[in-house]
Each structure stands twice: as C-alpha cells, then as structure tokens.
Amino acid sequence: MSTYKLVMGGRTMRAGSSDARALYERVADALRIAIEREELKPGDMVPPEQELAELHSVSRQTVRQALQQLTNEGLLTSGRGRGRKVRSQTRLHWQLSSYESSTRHSVEGDAWNTDVREQGHEPRQDVTVNIDTPSQKIAQRLQIDLDEPVVVRRRIRYVDDMPFQLADSYFPMDVAEGTLLMRPGDVSTPGGILASIGHAQKKLLDEIQIRMPSKEESDQLNLPAGSPVAEHIRTGYNEAGKPVRVMVSIIPGDRHTLVYELEPK
Amino acid sequence: MSTYKLVMGGRTMRAGSSDARALYERVADALRIAIEREELKPGDMVPPEQELAELHSVSRQTVRQALQQLTNEGLLTSGRGRGRKVRSQTRLHWQLSSYESSTRHSVEGDAWNTDVREQGHEPRQDVTVNIDTPSQKIAQRLQIDLDEPVVVRRRIRYVDDMPFQLADSYFPMDVAEGTLLMRPGDVSTPGGILASIGHAQKKLLDEIQIRMPSKEESDQLNLPAGSPVAEHIRTGYNEAGKPVRVMVSIIPGDRHTLVYELEPK
DNA sequence: CAGTGGTCTAGACCACGCT
DNA sequence: GCGTGGTCTAGACCACTGG
Numbered sequence: 001m002s003t004y005k006l007v008m009g010g011r012t013m014r015a016g017s018s019d020a021r022a023l024y025e026r027v028a029d030a031l032r033i034a035i036e037r038e039e040l041k042p043g044d045m046v047p048p049e050q051e052l053a054e055l056h057s058v059s060r061q062t063v064r065q066a067l068q069q070l071t072n073e074g075l076l077t078s079g080r081g082r083g084r085k086v087r088s089q090t091r092l093h094w095q096l097s098s099y100e101s102s103t104r105h106s107v108e109g110d111a112w113n114t115d116v117r118e119q120g121h122e123p124r125q126d127v128t129v130n131i132d133t134p135s136q137k138i139a140q141r142l143q144i145d146l147d148e149p150v151v152v153r154r155r156i157r158y159v160d161d162m163p164f165q166l167a168d169s170y171f172p173m174d175v176a177e178g179t180l181l182m183r184p185g186d187v188s189t190p191g192g193i194l195a196s197i198g199h200a201q202k203k204l205l206d207e208i209q210i211r212m213p214s215k216e217e218s219d220q221l222n223l224p225a226g227s228p229v230a231e232h233i234r235t236g237y238n239e240a241g242k243p244v245r246v247m248v249s250i251i252p253g254d255r256h257t258l259v260y261e262l263e264p265k
Numbered sequence: 266m267s268t269y270k271l272v273m274g275g276r277t278m279r280a281g282s283s284d285a286r287a288l289y290e291r292v293a294d295a296l297r298i299a300i301e302r303e304e305l306k307p308g309d310m311v312p313p314e315q316e317l318a319e320l321h322s323v324s325r326q327t328v329r330q331a332l333q334q335l336t337n338e339g340l341l342t343s344g345r346g347r348g349r350k351v352r353s354q355t356r357l358h359w360q361l362s363s364y365e366s367s368t369r370h371s372v373e374g375d376a377w378n379t380d381v382r383e384q385g386h387e388p389r390q391d392v393t394v395n396i397d398t399p400s401q402k403i404a405q406r407l408q409i410d411l412d413e414p415v416v417v418r419r420r421i422r423y424v425d426d427m428p429f430q431l432a433d434s435y436f437p438m439d440v441a442e443g444t445l446l447m448r449p450g451d452v453s454t455p456g457g458i459l460a461s462i463g464h465a466q467k468k469l470l471d472e473i474q475i476r477m478p479s480k481e482e483s484d485q486l487n488l489p490a491g492s493p494v495a496e497h498i499r500t501g502y503n504e505a506g507k508p509v510r511v512m513v514s515i516i517p518g519d520r521h522t523l524v525y526e527l528e529p530k
Numbered sequence: 531c532a533g534t535g536g537t538c539t540a541g542a543c544c545a546c547g548c549t
Numbered sequence: 550g551c552g553t554g555g556t557c558t559a560g561a562c563c564a565c566t567g568g
Contacts, residue, residue: 022537048553059539064554072337072491073477080554081546091474097527206525209356210475210495210518212338226337228493228518230475253475253493260471260525262362287556313534324558329535345535346565 027056027066035075035086042088046076072226074254087224089254092119092159096206096232097260112167116159124158129184131173138170141235141246151176156220159255163221166250175199175244194236199244201236208232208258217250228253292321292331300340300351307353311341337491339519352489354519357384357424361471361497362525377432381424389423394449396438403435406500406511416441421485424520428486431515440464440509459501464509466501473497473523482515493518 021029034040047055052063067084070076077085095115116123130152139146155167171181179197194201213221213229223229232249251258286294299305312320317328332349335341342350360380381388395417404411420432436446444462459466478486478494488494497514516523 024537050553061540062538065537067554078554079546080544081548081552083547083553096525098529201529204525204527204529206523206527208473208495208523208525210493210516210521212491212493226477226491228475228477230473230495251475256475258471258473260361260469260473260527262469262471264363264466264469289556315534326559327557330556332535343535344565345563346533346567348534348566 023058024062024065027063028069031070040086042086044086046084074227077224091257092255093257093259095259121159126156127184128154129182138246142172142243144172149173151181168248170246194244199238202239203237205235221252223252288323289327289330292328293334296335305351307351309351311349339492342489356522357520358522358524360524386424391421392449393419394447403511407437407508409437414438416446433513435511459509464503467504468502470500486517488517
C-alpha cells in the first residue's frame with residue numbers, strides 16, 4: 001500500500017533513492033516543521049502515537065523514536081496517560097551580576113524575589129537549615145577540611161507555585177554560628193545578612209556548568225525529559241579574602257536566561 | 266529460567282514486588298555504577314549490546330534503551346560499527362569576566378587563545394567574514410533596522426584540532442567599514458581592535474541560555490546525542506552607550522566551565 | 531568478512547489520567 | 550472504563566569499521 005516499503009520486516013527504503021534520512025527522522029522533521037510554522041502552538045496536544053503511525057505508514061515504535069528525539073530537544077512534554085503537548089518557551093531573566101547588590105534587597109526577600117516580581121510573577125521560597133559535613137566540592141571552595149561542619153540553607157524556589165530552581169547556600173560554622181543564618185524560613189537576604197554580621201562579600205567567583213540533570217534533580221524540579229540545567233556555583237569572599245559562602249544553584253535551562261552586566265577596566 | 270520473568274511478551278515484574286524500576290533502568294544503573302566505581306574508565310569499550318542482553322536476561326531493544334539513556338546523559342559515545350566507549354569529561358575554563366580585558370590580549374590572538382594555552386591545550390580559530398542582513402535577535406541588540414547590513418565574523422574555535430565552540434561577532438556597518446574587522450583570519454582581538462578604531466567597549470551585557478543544540482550546531486561541533494549547549498550573547502557598548510558589537514557563542518556544556526569574577530559595589 | 535551498532539516491524543501487556 | 554503513553558519481546562535486515 002505504501003510507496004515507501006520495499007522490504008518487509010527489515011530496513012525500509014525509498015524507491016530510486018539509495019539511503020537519505022531515516023523514517024523516524026522524517027516523522028520528527030514533519031512535526032518540527034509544524035511547530036516552527038505554528039500549526040502546532042505551545043500548549044497544543046500532539047496527535048496520539050497510533051494516529052501518527054497510520055498517517056506516516058510506520059510502526060508505533062518508529063513514531064515513538066521520533067517523539068523521543070523531539071522530547072530530548074525540549075520541544076514536547078510527555079507523560080503516561082496524559083498525552084503529549086508542545087512545550088511553552090517562556091524564560092525568566094536572572095540578573096546574576098546585581099543579585100547581591102544591596103539596592104535590590106527588600107523586606108520582601110532577596111534579589112531573586114525582586115527579579116521575579118518585576119517580571120510579573122509570584123515568587124516563593126522554601127528554606128530548610130541543616131548542619132552537615134561538606135562535600136569535596138564545597139570544602140575546597142570554602143577552604144576548610146572535610147570534617148569541619150557547615151551550615152546549609154537549602155532552598156527550593158517557586159514561581160507561581162511551580163518549582164523553578166534549587167539554591168543551596170553553605171556557610172562555615174564560624175561565620176554562621178549564632179546568627180540569623182541558622183534560622184529556617186525566608187529571612188531577608190544572604191547578602192544583606194552576611195553584611196550585617198560583619199562578613200560583607202567583596203568578591204564573587206561564579207562558575208557555571210551546563211549538563212543534564214540527575215534523576216533526583218529532575219524529580220525535585222519536575223523537569224521534562226531531555227531538559228538541561230545549569231549548575232551555578234557562587235563563592236563569596238569577605239574583605240580579608242576568606243570565603244564566607246558557597247551557593248550552588250540548579251537552574252533549569254528552559255525556564256531561565258542568565259544575565260551579567262559587566263564594566264571592563 | 267530467569268527469576269525475573271513472570272509474564273511472557275508483556276511487562277516483566279519481580280517476584281514479591283509490586284513495581285519498582287523498569288528493566289532498562291536497572292541495566293542503565295548497573296553501567297552507571299560501574300562507571301562511577303571506575304570499573305569502566307573513560308576510553309574503555311562498553312560490552313556489545315548482545316552481550317549485555319544475555320547478561321541481564323533482557324532483549325536487545327531493552328539494552329538499547331538503557332544505552333540510549335546513558336548516551337543522552339553524556340556518559341557514552343556511540344557510532345555504527347565502532348562500538349561504544351565511556352566518554353572523557355575534561356572541561357575547559359572560560360573566564361568571561363576578563364575576556365575583553367586588554368591585559369589578556371597578545372599577538373597570538375584574543376583572550377580565548379590565552380585561556381586555552383594556560384590550560385595546556387592548543388587553540389585554533391577559523392574565521393570567515395561576511396556582510397549580511399541581521400536576524401531579529403541581532404538587529405534588536407545592535408539597535409538597527411532589519412535591512413541595515415552588518416559585518417559578520419564567523420568563528421569556529423578548535424582545541425587540539427577538535428571543534429570546540431562557535432562564536433559569531435556582528436558589527437554595525439558604520440563601525441566596521443574600512444577597518445581590520447573586514448579582514449578574514451584570526452586578526453588579533455575584537456576588544457583590542459574595537460578600541461583601536463575608537464569604539465572601546467565600556468559596558469558589556471551577557472545573556473546566557475541553556476538549551477539543546479539544533480541539528481546544525483550538533484553537526485558542526487560534532488556533539489554526542491543529548492549533549493546540551495549554552496548560547497552566550499554578549500552585547501558591547503561604547504562610551505556613548507551605542508552598541509558596537511554582538512557576539513553569539515554556542516558553547517558545548519560538557520566541554521566548558523564558564524567563569525565570572527565579580528566585585529559588587 | 532565478521533562484528534557492531536542503527537533501524538524497523540508486529541504484537542503484547544501495564545499503568546496512569548480523565549471523564 | 551477508555552484512551553494514552555510506557556515497557557518489553559523476538560526476529561529481521563542494513564551500514565559502517567576494522568582487522
């Protein structure tokens with residue numbers, strides 16, 4: 001019936017052509033083009049696998065391979081029983097160069113809250129406080145030993161009640177002990193707090209790595225398959241050059257644009 | 266024969282357990298753990314699909330699903346006829362906050378070259394120069410119309426002869442015309458050049474987005490499946506506040522750590 | 531040319547979300 | 550309960566790479 005098939009049960013080929021694109025890539029292309037042309041808009045349902053299989057005269061597995069590729073590219077959502085949707089692509093801007101600037105702090109929380117509100121959304125942060133021994137990664141940046149305890153403030157940040165990023169701050173014991181930093185909840189701002197206890201951050205070192213999320217991060221942030229994250233590690237130093245804080249943020253790529261404003265000398 | 270199988274041709278389940286992890290996830294876990302424990306080291310060959318299928322008593326397709334997941338996480342390479350290997354994870358540091366700083370320029374090229382050499386590798390850049398009309402994205406940042414021509418310097422940057430990143434610079438015609446910027450090849454540094462023609466960059470705006478690469482980017486950079494990239498857009502402004510350059514870099518996540526040093530006020 | 535990964539089919543059952 | 554996606558099998562042929 002189909003003009004495509006020349007061989008049953010094996011590799012199908014197009015008549016008069018030696019090879020060209022795989023079948024599943026042709027199915028993927030068709031959908032990609034439909035999305036580009038906005039025939040399928042963000043939020044729209046993608047036709048069921050069975051329907052696409054019949055439409056393109058291929059097996060359901062082949063359709064699945066195409067859909068998998070598109071999901072990996074971040075174009076589609078997936079989920080048992082739910083059907084597939086075209087993903088929306090709104091991004092929140094996060095001003096990392098002014099994040100610790102005192103002018104952006106308020107009684108309403110830290111600079112991140114301000115950023116979110118300015119963009120017309122509602123921020124929320126869940127903070128838990130622990131005392132723990134540091135990982136290699138943290139100990140090295142705080143310049144302490146692996147058995148020296150640190151105070152950890154673990155944040156999950158929400159926007160409009162959707163989980164949006166993870167941000168864990170680590171403080172050396174001698175900096176945090178007996179201060180507001182030991183208090184759970186969204187207590188004003190770390191930048192502000194650090195300054196108020198005599199450890200204003202005079203220098204910041206930001207390291208950014210791009211990678212796929214771990215299973216755990218993926219679950220906590222409710223990430224779709226194939227959605228990359230940035231791991232942002234900020235180390236803050238006080239006037240004496242001592243590291244007083246390390247913040248590790250896991251930032252879903254599809255929901256953020258990171259922004260730095262620089263004035264080179 | 267296998268204690269795992271209760272149902273033929275359908276979902277297999279473990280005796281005494283209601284559900285738990287899928288078979289392909291168990292196969293993936295086994296390999297992930299072997300890699301973590303360095304029983305499989307970067308460069309090592311992964312056992313053939315057939316062998317893994319027999320080892321875990323599953324079908325080859327199920328093994329493939331596990332291998333696909335690991336490849337998407339950037340842990341394995343793939344390739345027809347070649348077998349699979351454990352990928353190495355070296356990352357290059359890129360100092361973005363001092364990238365335009367005049368002290369890091371030399372006759373050997375721009376600050377990127379310096380960064381790479383300091384980390385013990387050999388940089389190379391292929392540069393082509395074009396005159397083109399800008400995309401929406403570029404025109405908006407250069408504050409020009411869509412029909413005003415721009416000078417485009419397209420770079421492919423190599424490290425040890427491997428393609429490493431794409432970096433395209435866009436200049437307004439009135440800035441670039443009749444200057445070194447029109448010359449192809451690796452002509453010293455854009456920061457340096459811009460200063461020498463009276464358009465030193467006094468302010469920089471960096472925007473970073475994390476996403477999956479397009480097919481084209483993936484091919485140009487020879488990226489493995491499932492490897493995310495950062496799209497880094499730097500807009501440079503001269504003393505008068507006029508945008509004089511936009512640089513768009515496509516940065517493979519698994520090969521880079523981006524670094525910013527900041528001194529908050 | 532042998533061995534490996536890449537693509538494809540046909541059919542089956544399971545688990546989840548919704549109405 | 551129906552429809553959707555998720556998992557799995559068994560078997561087949563193709564295409565590339567390397568000895």
